[in-house]
Each structure stands twice: as C-alpha cells, then as structure tokens.
Amino acid sequence: KAGVTQTPRYLIKTRGQQVTLSCSPISGHRSVSWYQQTPGQGLQFLFEYFSETQRNKGNFPGRFSGRQFSNSRSEMNVSTLELGDSALYLCASSFGGNQPQHFGDGTRLSIL
C-alpha cells in the first residue's frame, strides 16, 4: 500500500515568490492535514481538509492557503514568501474520526 507522497522533496525560492506543495494521501484516506516544522517553533498545524472542505485551521497568515481535490489529493500554497517560511512542510492523511495520521516525507523549503 503506497504511503503519503509529497512533492517536491526540496525547494529553494527567493523572498516574494510563491510556492505550491503537493500531497497525495494514502488510498481511501479523506482527511489531509498540513504542518510546518521549524527548529524554533516545533511542529505547527496549518490546516486540515476533509472531502474538499477545510475543517480546521491553525494560526497562520492568509498567505498560507490550501485546497483538496475530489481524489483527496491536496495542495498547499504560500504567497509572498518570507525568510521565516523556511521550514519542513509535512502532510499527513487519515481516515478521520480519531484515527492515526500517516505522514509523508515532507518538503524542505528554503527561502533565500
């Protein structure tokens, strides 16, 4: 059974640019969550989608947005990139309803 797939694995951007990260969940999983992980702030929740609807949202500015498609694949977009957006972005999927989340390998985003 294929795991959660995140693309790309590594990305280098400059300030002011925008970026789109992709996440393909485990087959059958309808919940997809996104997290930002930095050494200083730890693991921070961005948002969660279930059946194409955003159900939960963390405390991030509007520059961070996401969407989920009918096949449960999800994308996360960050506009007007800042140096502080450099982080490991993790995607996780689950069946929902208190079931465990399974994570992808992450996208490491570096802002120059």
Next chain:
Amino acid sequence: AQKITQTQPGMFVQEKEAVTLDCTYDTSDPSYGLFWYKQPSSGEMIFLIYQGSYDQQNATEGRYSLNFQKARKSANLVISASQLGDSAMYFCAMSLRDDKIIFGKGTRLHILP
C-alpha cells in the same frame, strides 16, 4: 484547554535499557485518540502506536507499548530493549472529535552505545 505536555526535552539512555517517555494530555472530550510518532534526523514522521480513549487494554506494537492511565490523563510510551536506531525525536499527539490533532513539543531521545 486541550493540550499535550511532554516534560522531557531530552533523554540519554544506555542501549538495551527500557525507556519511558512521558506524555500528559488535557481534554474534556470523552472520545479521543492518543498517538506516538518517531522523527529521525532524516525528517520523516513515523507512526508508532495508537490508543483510543475507550480502549480497555494498553496498546502494544512490538517493542513499543503505551501506558495509558486515563484517570491521570497520561499516555507514556515505553520502549523495551532500546537500540541505537531508536535515537530520534518522539512526539505525543491527541486527536479529538472534530478531527483536530494536537502535538506535544517532543522529546529527543539519545541511545548511548
């Protein structure tokens, strides 16, 4: 307030010894799930073990067991016979009825040869 607390930022343990990583949680929801994840230096988050709030027995998965004490609101992870490959960051997490997931700040475990 809904919260996960991991009080041990770092631990050093001798190889082959058992390890207990502490986790306490706070929620008023009657239905919740508790998980542990391992994150090696390579970055991927590896799901280890799950305990549902209504489960009567403590969860076990190979060398991992979850010591679930509901009245004390604790969900400690026990690793038996630790190995060098167990060196990693460990996160305790809780899922709630609205599918919100809350993570603790993690414990960095170092296994010494």
